[in-house]
Amino acid sequence: MAADTPQPTPTKPPAESSSEARRPFWGGSLRTQLLTAFMLLVLLPAVAVSIGAGITALRNGQAQAINQLESVATVKESDINTWLSSLQTNLAIMLPEQEVHVLVNTLITTPTDAEAYGKLQSHLTWMVTKSELFEEVFVMDVTGRTLLSTDVLQEQKIHINQVYFVEGLKGPYFSTPFYSPSLGRLSIVAVRPIVDTNGQVVGVLGGRASTKKLSEVMLERAGLGQTGETYLVGPNHALLTNAKSLVVDEDEALYVRTPGVNRAIDDGQSGSELYADFRNVQVVGVYHWFPRLQVALIAEQDQSEAFNSTYAILLINVGVALAAVFIAILVALAVTRSIANPLSLLAVSAAAIESGNKIDPERLKTVVARADELGQFGRIFQRMAREVYVREENLKRQVEELKIVIDEAKRERSVSEITESEFFQDLSSKAKNLRRRRTSDDTPKPEVKQE
């Protein structure tokens, strides 16, 4: 009996033991599959949400930084416009009164008139001092010659080749800020025509202003944070005003060629962009083409600062996502374990039953104790296993009983085969005869010859 019972062997779940069993592409065991599925379920939304949130945050951050710089640029553009308008307004009121007008016309027609020169010189010097806008105010005749200047060193200079003089004959005009080699500095010239009583243009009134005012406007730091800066660039790409990180050297032009500057100057466009500035630092840049002065107004802020809050939000998002993923992994592991372990136990038990081994009810105790479907499955399995066991035992007993019956039948058949054989019949007949003779005669028993 013992020899007929197979020894317990290491068991595997039936599906795995079969070479024909199909596995999903992402894993082998049910535990792996469940874990993979849980991880994907957690990771995919987390990654999608993080990327979406990141892109949104970056866009919002960029838009916010650009709006901020746009506001600053607009305010500064407005400041410059106000300053330019005040230059023209002050230039216009330099020659308001009839008396002054007569003096100017006298000087233009008779440059040697010392009285007219003296009175006008005093008047313009007083106006320049009072306005605090100009370095110099000067009167030119129609040939461009400076008949009078509040800076006497500039008198007799002839401006006929200057764009501002040619334009000044036509109407009020501002020059682009430019460097004068003879003055050794940058300046801007506002001009307006001088007309006589007949409305005839008889000269040009010019006012030279320092670009320091523009530099002051550009260097105001409101709304620019720690790294932001604004500056003006001329139509030749030369830096016109001091920048926080770049100071205009009066003796040496500095040329700026960044994407923002190029767009404004070469294309006459206004807009915003991310690019490397003249220090080769990545910045958020806003560029305005400023046609009134023919210059580019640039407002820039380092991306590291502009996107600082965005980076903080992104970091928090990533942190939260990572924490969620970590927790999800733990939960997934626990859930996987609670599902896969009982199933694995049941699979091992099923394999044991298949191999003919008796299962230990204690091993399934944790499974059957569960209140969920797995517990129900475990209990059914345990009952089925028990029934299988009982049925098997019954079958074994029946087999034993059948064996006994068969053995008896065999024995009977063997006996009958013996008894019914001719030899036995013959022998039996002989024995009968012998017995009969023994009883009838007292003669000794005959010897039985064995064959």
Add this chain to the structure above:
Amino acid sequence: MFKKSVYSALLALLATALVLSACQGTATPAKRDSVKLQLNWVYATEFTGYFVAKDKGFYAEEGLDVEVIKGGPDANGAILDAVKVLTDTTVEFAVLGFSERLRTGDQGVTLAAMYQISPRVLFSLANSGIRTPMDLRGKRLPIKTAGWGRTIYGTIANVGVERSEVITMNVPSDAQDMLYKGEVDIWTGFVIDEAVKARLAGYDINLIFPADYAVGTYDGLLTTRTELLQSNPDLVERFVRASLRGWQYTIEHTDEAAEVLSKWEEGHDLTFYRAAEHALVPLIDTGQVPIGWIDAQRWQRETETSGGKFNPAAPGYSMQFIKARNQ
């Protein structure tokens, strides 16, 4: 049979690839057009843009092999006539002064005026008190050459100072020490040369630009023959484009340009060349017009004041390439 045809095809492919790669490797560069540029003086700061264009390979990139020929005095002291070598077709391009340009007549056409402001200056020691041409009354003025004489006389005349009110002295061109020694009250020269020397010698100087008093004209005129412009405008355009690129590079990279210049001009150290290049920039790039630009009214005015005849139908200059560059 099949294998054999496959092997044959592969061999053919391999051979083709080898031939193609060999052709690529040994391909000769496209033939460059050889042109000559004649300068109107010896190699000096005032021509740096052309040296840079050659040194940085801007001409080569335009398919040009440019020979930059120096002008000025030869070994015998004879001054080379840049106008003649241009008009007799020895060279394709020349850098000329305004009066030289007028001499070419209709045979020449100017393509760019590199000096918007003439580099000619009168300068005095700062402690002399001479700051304007009006201050030259009664002063000793050096006349180095007839040309410099015209500059001085033109300047004082334009501010109402008579020749009789100044003392003129004929002096050698290289006698700048006379200023330092107090033998003359001013010196004349280029702001990119003599004025730099004075400053590097430790003297504080006052500059008077005759250009501020309408003396002097466009200078450094890049000029070609009218016939060449008409027959081969592509060649001319490429030359102008590369030259302007050289000038642009010069004004934006003065220290590097100084190093290039030091390979051409002799007699000074790098400190001088750097200072000269810095002084050069505002004369080339005024910030008000594109570099090389020629204004029609100014050209006409300067032609007429220089004794030339201005013909509106054939003004003698062409801005087509500068316009194209700045579009």
